[in-house]
Each structure stands twice: as C-alpha cells, then as structure tokens.
Amino acid sequence: MKAFAIPLLVAALLALLPLGVGGYVLGLLTLAYYFGVFAMSWDLLFGFAGEVNFGPSFLIGLGAYSAGLLNHSFHLPIWICVIAGAFTAVVGGVLLAVPALRLSGPYFGLITLVAVLLLQNAIVLFAGITGGEIGLDIPDIISIDDSTNYWVALGFMTVSGMILFGLSRSSVGLILQASGQDAIQAGALGFNVTKHKLAAFCVSALFSGLAGAMLIFYMGTASPGTVVEIGVGVQVIIAAVLGGRRTILGAALGAIFLIVAGELLRPLGQLSTFVVSAVALLVILFFPGGFLGTALHRGEG
C-alpha cells in the first residue's frame, strides 16, 4: 500500500492547484492528464504484456469518435456517450488484437499502425458523418469552468492510474509480466498466455477509449489531428518510454513532462518540438529506465 500512498499524496496536492494558478496552466494540465491515461494504458500493454502497440491512437480515436458521433448526431448525455465510446474501443481492440496477437515484433507493430491509417481514411472518406479532416463539433461539454475541467481530469487520471497500477501489481499483473517476459516459460507454468495478453489489450483499450471520449468532451471538438493521427500515438509512446516503462505511473509523468515542456519552450516557436524530442532522445540514451524507472530501480537486474 505504500506504493499507493505517495502518488495519492501528489494527486491531493495537485488538486489544490486551482486555488493558486490561472486558467491557462490548468487547461494545460487538464490535457496532460488525459494524455497521462493514454500513456499508462499503453505501458500496461508494452511494459507488462510485452507488446509494442504502434497505434494507441486507434483505440483513442475509436473511443473519441464513437462517443462524439453519438453526442453530435443523437444528443445523448455525455456519460452514456463516454461509456459507449469506451465500449467501442474495447470491441475494436479485440477485433484488432485477436488476430494480431498471433504476430510478433515489427509485424504486430505494423498491423496496429495500419489500423490507425485505416481509421483515419475512414473518417476522411465519410466526411459527411464524421466531419472529415475539419473535425466534429461536440454540442455538450463537461464544463466551461477551467477548475472543474481540471478536477475532472485529475480525478479521472488518479482513478485510472490507481486501477492500472493496482492491476499491474496484482496476481494478474504478475502473470501478465511473466507472459510478456517469456511466453514459453509462462505457458509451461500453466498460464494461458494469449488469454492474459488479450485481457491486457482490452483493459488498455478500455482506458484509452474512456480517456479519448473524455478528452473530446473537454475540448468540445474531435478531429483526426487531435485524437487519431499517428503523431498522437507517437506522443503517447514517447511519454511512456520517457516516464519509465513497466512503471505505469511513470507513463503519466512522461506525458505531463512532454506537454508542460512543450508549453514552457513555446517562446522557441517551432524549435520547441525539436528541443523536447532531443531531450527525450537523450533521456532514453542515457537513462533508459526513464524518469520513474531510474528513480526507483537503481542497480537492479
């Protein structure tokens, strides 16, 4: 339980921010928190199940767009849309994973990549329904008040983080880790590796979808550029590796770092992205453990 105490404390402190800082910083962090959930779900899949998913934005986009369309076309209440979005993401995830898990390494990666491209094409192709590249406007939003949005996002990230982190530390997480590290041995120990990896994929899809849906109800808009394009997925992957793979919580750190750093460096204009990428590159070259990994597991293995 000590493992939970510190992050919860940090979350509590973060919850006080709105008292101190302006709406702008809050808006920034709100976005960062949703990205944090993306990254954590990805880490569960990579760090534990050992599968490199190049298309997290496929799951995110599915969740976001199905939720968005429900709200846009049928004006269903937000919470229904969010749940439906998450559900669609899971279904999509299963359809992708069941065959894809037979593949390994670059092949699994490519398939997940292609899934993103197909989704993107579909959105542009059916612009009539989806709004195409110029995006879909979402009538309802969570709130127009920065603090409320902030607290919702923070709460969501904290809960998701605890669940994902708890899962990774649970018996199931242990089995998953074993399966990811050495499938043959895990099988010989009597574990159905495919079953566990598929389950991990579903959980990852669930939270990616949830976060994707929540994100668009925060921004009041959904467009390929914000939730589908490969670039989004790349951000997620970089965040997770940067924060420290196999730590779940580290992924959230990485995401917050990426977005905040990008913002702080905004005066550099275009170069900001350049600098952020450079920093990330240096980190993975010299501290492969990432932020949390390096902090926690010094001299291990």
Added chain:
Amino acid sequence: MQFLQILIDGFAISSLYGLGAIGFTLIFGVSGVLNLSHGAIMVSAAVVAWAVAGSLNAGPYLGALAGVAASVVIAFATYLLVVRPIQTSRRIPREEKEIFVLTGTLLWGIMLQEAIAYFFTSNPKTVRPLIAGVVNIIGVRTPNQEILTAVLSWLVIGALWLLVNRTRQGKTLLAASINPRGLTLLGFELSSIYLFVWGLYGLLAGIAGVLLGAFLGVSSDNVGTLTASAFSIVVLGGLGSVSGSLLGAYVVGYLETITAYVISPSIRTIPVLLLLVLVVYLRPQGLLGRR
C-alpha cells in the same frame, strides 16, 4: 489505352517506391534496425537539393548532388548518434533494444522534421527536374522527369545488385545479413561493415529523396507518410529481402494507380492497406520473406 497509361504511370511511381524502400530493408537485413527516421532523411535530401538548386542557383545537378551528400551525412549521424549508442548500451536489456531503436530513430526523425520546417518552412517544395519536357509514348504523354525517375531508379537498383552479388564488399554485406557471427570468425570487423551499409543506405535514401522531390514534391509534413509507406512496402515484400521490397513496391504502386484509374482517386490508398493486413495475417514473413 488506359491499360497502357496504367502500365507507364504505375511503373514510374513503383520504381520510386522501390528505391525508397530498398535502403530501409537493407539496413534491417544487415544490422537488424528498423530506421523510423527514414522519411525524414529522404525529405532532408530533397529539401537540401531544392535549396541548393534554387536559392543558391547552383543548378539542378549540383543541387541533387548536395541533397544526396546531405542524406549520407545524416545517415551516418543516425547510426553513430542514435542507433549505435543504443545497441552498445549496457543499461538497456537486450530484449528491449528493438523498441529503443524504434523510439530513438522515431525521435531523431521528429528532430530532423522540425529542423527542416524551421529552416525551410513546412511549405511543400519541388526539386527542379533534371530534365523538363514531355515525350509521347504511343499516345500517352509522359513527362521526361517521370521516365528519368524510372530509369535512374533502375540504374541504382541494378548497381546495388551488382555490388551485393558481384563484389567482395557486397558479399560481406550479404554474409552479415545471414550470419554476422560467422563473419566475425572469418576476421571481418562488423562495426566497419555496419558503417559501410549505413553509408550505402544514405546514398540510396538520398537519391530516392531527390527523385521524389523532383517527381512529386515533398514537405516536412510528408515525413511520417514516407516512413510508413516504406515500412509497409518492406513488410509486404518480406523484411530484409531486397527483391521482396522491390516486388512489394510494384504491388503497392500498381494497386494505387489502378485504384485511382479504375475506381476513384479518393480511395487510392485503402486497397493497399487492406492487402497489407491480409498479407501480414496470412503470410507474416511477407511475399518473398524467409523464416
């Protein structure tokens, strides 16, 4: 008539795809690296060529030369600054080298892309064609540049084939891709072989980039797409198999062209993606891949 058009157009674009993919597959075959900064390197070559040829008025040929040179330099940088440090790092567990190389080259690619956008803006650029004008092939008006592209691509591909199959240096490349340890036992330094292959890769990517820039025009925004298409072509043909990626390139090129002609330009890429999914599921090793 239309058949002939499809034949000609498909050929040019396919050979360009092929040229772009070969370097990518070569690196993977010999040193087991999936270089996700591939697109960025190609675009860099094209943009440098454009800048030198245009702004500095050095003329298309000098520009092209500069572009290729730049690409070779960047290729070496990619290997020495990103790939090798990861491969030799003790802190990174062996089974995770792959994802680290992927992430590393990815970040490197983004850095290149941003650098290009910063110095040359993200506006699309077209390299001045080496030879302008058009010729009429049995009723199909074809730009000389298109023919040149096809011819050059095949010259380069041919040269590469000769290098790999007819020269000592090339044989070692082939051997390294089959069994690096065996090569070490015969007294070859793998490190120098890798340097050589990255140089070769830079050359190929550079030429492909410049031709691409002249034929279709490039922008720093294309980086991702280019890498993805090279990746798909290579997997389609079989990772690490040069002849495979050539076949893959032609399948993709013609499939796109036929779709554009016969069905509709608006769904040009979709059949390719679907085919890719199919192949990866039914024959993961790719069309000509071993394993």
Added chain:
Amino acid sequence: MQLPGKHAAVLSLALAVTVAPGLARAAEPIKIGVIAEVSSITGAAIPQAAKLAADEINAAGGVNGRMIEIVEYDDHNSAADAVRAFQRAANQDKVHAVIASYVSEVVLALEPWSGRLKMPMITPGAASDVISQRVHDDYDNLKYTFHGYLASTFLSDSVCDGLKVAAVDGLHMKTAVVMSEDAAWTIPLDAEYLKCLPKIGLTVLDHIRLSPDTTDFTPVFNKIEALKPDLIVTGISHVGVQPTVQWHDQQVPIPMIGISSQATSSTFYKDTNGATEGVIYQTVSAPDVAVTPKMIPFTNAFVKRFGVTPAYCGYTTYDEVYFIADAIKRAGSTEPDKLVAALETTSWQGTIGKTEFYGRDHAFTHAMKVSPEYVSGLLVQWQNGKQMTVWPTEIANAKLTFPSFIKLPAK
C-alpha cells in the same frame, strides 16, 4: 484615416511613452486576442496585420480614448492548442474579442467555445460553410461567432462570376471538369460549383474528388484530358504543390482555375520552381491592385513594416480590427451581447470591399455578404513569377495569358 506604417509605428511608440499612461488611468485598454499559426506564411499575416491596425487606431487616439491591445497566441495549427489559447484569452487574459485562424478545423473547434464563454470571435480566413450555418441553427448560443471571410459556397460563386467574364465570354469556353480534394471543406464548394457552372454556360463533364494524400496525379490528369474539357475548376489545399507541379511537368493542355490555397502564397512560384506559371486562383486581394482605395496603402504599410506582402487573411484581419473598434465605439461598451449586436449592424468600407454580415434569418447567419457592391473577390494569375489580377476587369492589371502547352478552344 491613413498613416504610412512607419510613422504609425513611431507615433504609437511615442504615444505609448507619453500619452498612454494618462489614458490607461482614464480607461483600461481594449484587448483583442489573435489566435493563429504563426509559423506559416499565411498564418503569420494575421497577428501582423492586427498589430498594424491597432497601432494606427491607437495613434489616432484609440477608441473613445481607450487603446487597443493585441494579445497573440500561436495555435501550431492544432485545434487542441487553439481551444486552450481561446480559454486563456477569455478566462485569464480577459480579452474583449478574438480574431482566430484561417483553418476551418480550428475555427469550428473554437465556435462552440465562443458561445460557451460568450466571447465574440471572427475568423479572417476559414472557408467552411458550417461556421455560419451553425450560427443560423443555434443562434442564441453561437451568435458570438462571425465569419469574416468568404464561405465555401460564396467562393464558388466568386469563381463562377469571374469565369463568366474571363472564360466564357472572353475565351468561348464551354466545358469544364471539377477537380477537388476529398475533404469536408470542398463538399459545399463542389456542390455550388455544380450549381453555378452550368448557370454561366459551362457544362460540367466530370466531377473528380481525390484523396488528400494523393502523390501521383498522372491518372487524374489523364482521365480529365480524355474528356477534353476547356478548363479544370479546382478546389485544392491539403494536397499541396503536387497537382500544380505535375500539371506543369506533364504539360496538361488545359487551364487550371479555381480555389488553390497554396497558390495565394507569395513564395509559391519559388516552391514549385515556376510550375505555377499560368495557374489562376480566386482570392480577395492581390499586390498592386486597388480593389478599394484602402488596399494599396495597407499593402505598402505592411511591406514596410514586415518586409513581405500580406497574405489574404492579412487584409481581412486588418479590416476586422477596424470594424471591431468601430462596433465597440457604436456600442459604447465591450459587453459581449452589445458588441455582437453592434457587429451585426457593421457596414465597413475596408481594404477588400464593404463588409456587412447576413442576419439571423439568412441561411448563412453572420457570413460576409458577397457581391460586387460588398466583397466580391478577384481572379489572380501567376504570370512570369508575379501574381497578376485578371478579374474584375475594371481593376485588372493584366490579361489572361497561358504557357505554350495550353491549348485554348478555337474561337
């Protein structure tokens, strides 16, 4: 009143030093937020033009003694960043109005927010019809958004008006093929093309939509050529330089006329190595032509201060700052609803024409009125590396001329 840019700058500086403090005590400044992608040539023109206008107004004593302050935000052309910037503008920097982006995706993302945060917003360059249609459908919530640029439908109309004179009457053209990228913004555009082209006497032989990531246009052009049309009417933006370059390289003997966002950029000739020679595009402004008496002075002031010719949304932005100021003056307040009411009655003689907005009963609520007496737009052709105006005839500074490989219909 007009002031050459430099004097304006100097003057405003002087004011800032001497007068401003006094005024500041008298009344706090009017803040206008400007959200745009500053790294692109087109986007950069927006804040630049806004500053230019603000300084001129301030130099002339501001609005009822209140200075105009421009607050800049870079949205990196991303809806997410734009939304964040908009929230900051409204909640933290407390601006009174926002001028936002030339990209439909971004503007559409902001539109609901302008409603939620009751923040008057004008776009100087986005084209999507949906912007003003939404205002019509949900006036009470979205009335804060104004469409300060031609909606796609009106763009098509503008193109047709031009073609009537230049192509049909001038060159006896009878047939056309519509070629647009398959994107949301071209849907209304094409719909209107298909309506208005026949009206002006051009038979549409085919309507081709192409994937925005098309690289090889040979199939498209060959297909079109096989139909032997007199011209190609375009709606292209995201596809970039490729269609233009390959049109030139393959020497497609058919003129290309229509919407080509890239072609409006002053660097387009260089980017395409001159392939754009002969291409004709629709816009609202062009160098060296006086659509209105205010245009050339503004262009000069802009060039003096920033060293480049303003992109089309520079002109609209410049006008918008002015008529926002005017509206505030008339409303005597910066209170959102009053400001909106005042903006709705705007009738401003600007650089690109007279700006008025359609009312809430019109299908395009808060969209700019488009017609010769208001804003009508121009057809501009690239001629030996220069952007020459070829329509409307009364202000045209050049005649249509085409590269050698173009074959015009026999008279």
Added chain:
Amino acid sequence: MPRLLDVCGLTKRYGGLVAVNDMSFSIAPGEILGLIGPNGSGKSTVMKLIMGIEKPNAGVVKIEGVDVAGWPSHRIARQGVGIVFQHSRPLHRQTVLENIKLALLPDSLTQLVAASHIDDRAHAIAKRVGLGAVTQRRPGTLPFADLRRLELARAIARDPKIVLVDEPFAGLTAGEVRDFSELIASFRHDGHAVLLVDHNVKGIAALVDRAIAMYLGEFVAGGTAQEVLTNETVRRVYIGGRIETAARPPRDTAASDRLLDVQDLSVFYGKAQALEDVSLHVGAGEFVSVVGLNGAGKTTLFNAISGLVPSQGSIAFDATNLAGRTAAQIARGGIVQCPESRELFGDMSVRENLDLGGQHLPRAKSAAQLEWLLELFPILKSRHSQAARTLSGGEQQMLAIARALMMQPRLLILDEPTLGLAPVILEQLSRALEKLRQTTDITILLGEQNVTFALPHADRVYVLEHGRFVWEGDPQRFAAEAGDAYLS
C-alpha cells in the same frame, strides 16, 4: 504397473530435417528416467514435445492415459507436467518468494489478490529447495545455483506428477550437484515421475532407475544406466570403439616455440563459472586435443581464445598478449576457429562461403588455397555452386573446416567437428584431418567429446571436466589413466 507418462511413436520434422524419429518410452510413478544423447541428438526436442512447446508431427503422449499430444503447453502443465528449463529467466523486479508464488497462482483473470494459503505453500517450497533463507531477495542478487533452485521450485509448485529436467547439473559445482541429486531423488518418494535430459551419462548414472540413449533423433539403447553405458553403439557415439593413437615423436614444447600459451584462464557467465584457472599451451605444428563432455567448457575455452567471450587470465599467441584485440583481429592474426555451430552462410553457395574465407588474402593466393582445399575435400568441388544450407551435415562440416582453412590459419581451432555426424562421415572427416596433419605443418587445437575421433590425430591430450583440466598427457596413456574416469 500403471504408467504416468507414455510416449509412443513421437516424431518431429523441421522441414527436411528429422529431429525426432519414432521415439517410444514410458515412465512409472516414482521412477526416474534418464534421456541421454550428445548435443543435436534430439533429446531436448523430445522434452519440448512432451511439454507442448513444440507440436509433434506424429505420435502419442499419454499422461495417465490422457493423450495430450498437440495440446498448448499451459493445458499440459495443468495436466500435471512441470519443466525445469536449463536457463531460467525469473522476474527481476519481484522477490524470490513472489517468483515462487507466481507459479502457484491460478490461471484466472479475476483473482487479483493471491489466496492466503499460497503464501505458506510458497514458503514451504522455498524451504524444500533450499531457498528458505533468501525468500525476500531479488533474483538478480542470487548465486547461479540458487537461480537453478528457484527454477526447480517454480517447476514443482503446481505439484506436477511428472517433472522434466533439462541438464540438471550444468554449471554446478560438485557439492551443488549432490544437493540437486538429493532434491530430484526426493520426488521419487512422493510417487512422482522424473525425466532427466542430459548429454552427460556419467552425471546422471547414479540417479536414474533406467536410461535411454538417443542419437541423431533415434532411439539407440535402453535399460539400466550400466547397460546403456556398456552398449556398443552408445560407446561408439561417445568414446567410439577401440582407441587408436598415432602421436608423432614428442616435440620439445619449451616456452620459446609455444605458439599459443594460455595461463589461468577463467570465464564467468553471469554468476556461473564456466572455466576455472585453465592453463594450456600448443606448440607450433602440434596437434592438441581437448576432450571433455558437453558442458565441460570446451566451447567456452575456445571462444575465450578467439576473443568472443570476455575472460580473465592471459592468452598469448606467438608470445604477444591478445588482451584488447577484437575477435576479428585475432582471427586475422592467425587463430581461426571452426565452431561447433559451424556458422555457415546458409543461403550462399559453397564457393561464396569459401571466397569469404579467403577474402583477406591476395586473389592469387586465395585461388591457390581454394585449389588445394578442393583436393582435400573433393566433395565440395562437386557441390561448389550449391547453397550451403542444402548440404548434408557432413558436407557442411567439411565446408566449415575448409572455409576456416581458406584463411591460412597458423592455429586452427576445431570445436566438436563430429557433432551430430553419422559414423561413416566421421571416417571421411578423420581421413581429411590426418591428411591435413601429415601434408602440412598446420597447428591444430581440437575439442571433442568423441575420444576415438580426438585421439588418433593428437600429439597431446587435455581432459576437461566442469571447467577444469583433470588430466593432461600422451594419447597412449589416455585409455589407461583417464579413459574410465572419462566415461563411467
């Protein structure tokens, strides 16, 4: 009596190669069966087939009468089979106890918290395998032997009826071997069945009730350990029949003309010490054989000399220390290894393989060398345009040797050239080596487990056991002094 495990007609093909051919055997409760055979004999494949890690092409694997052939391994495991892999990969972030608990967890997606009794069970198992003291340590901090214990603990966690153990004693010290033997023997008492897979007959002889020997994927002999050891074929496979020797008049091997001089060489793989203060020397023109069973450390020794694995101690070649040289430099310097695994370029032709060997020579020289080699190995001449992958095992071995010779080595290291080769082929190979030895003044260092093959050519012999030299001397004296110790 009832049988726990019943294997019948088990067959596995990889493409053309038949790895296991029609194997049949069975184990009764409380019985320990040894499955022995040299590397590449297919014994490990048999084990994988039983565990379901590989799918058999034909045959039946019955566990208490249930045919599990072709099942996924997790179902076979639950059917009551446990396996001890040779190389363990425990979870590094978890403690020893957690690693054992993992093996006790139910294969469930819903049970997030381990049941309490699992804890006690894990402790009990830890105690039983002798890890009781270190349950809270992380695997990374454990000595090699304890890692093997952990592996064993995980295998028996589910209380399997049948335990498969791969190379139980590899890399263990004598003392540790004793502990493990006891551990394994203890299964007998709970009525479990054990299959010990090993190439080292001697090692497991004491432990097993019965043994069966495999060679080239086929059953060779079965019965008590003694019977198997005395079986003719087995003897030929391991030691061969009658030992011939033909040592040349002993040379003066003073330090002066010591071509290779190795002093106190030690090699560690992680925690395991594979080589312990080994010293050996080879005089110029000498033919030295290092005999020892698989796992004794021959390959490690040679790889250390070739600079392929890091080592402590000194290696001098031609009186210059090789420290700090890359493997490639050493090879170019004249020490050429022809490894156990051959490392041919499978998709390249015989000719291309040879050319690569000769690439460091001037063209004329390499041409001459090629000429000579094709005489030495006529078979390669007829195959010269064929892809190496398509050659038979014997031909591949000859190609490997020829390719090494193309480099005109001053010291040729041959590691297990007989590996997985049929006796007939051995004859040819043997003749070739003899010719090489008589017609050239090449220096050769040969590593072999097959003594009949190793001795005839040797001038001097070293016997390697558990990473140490236990005997050195003249081949004639070998049979008398070291021969028996070597086998039984």
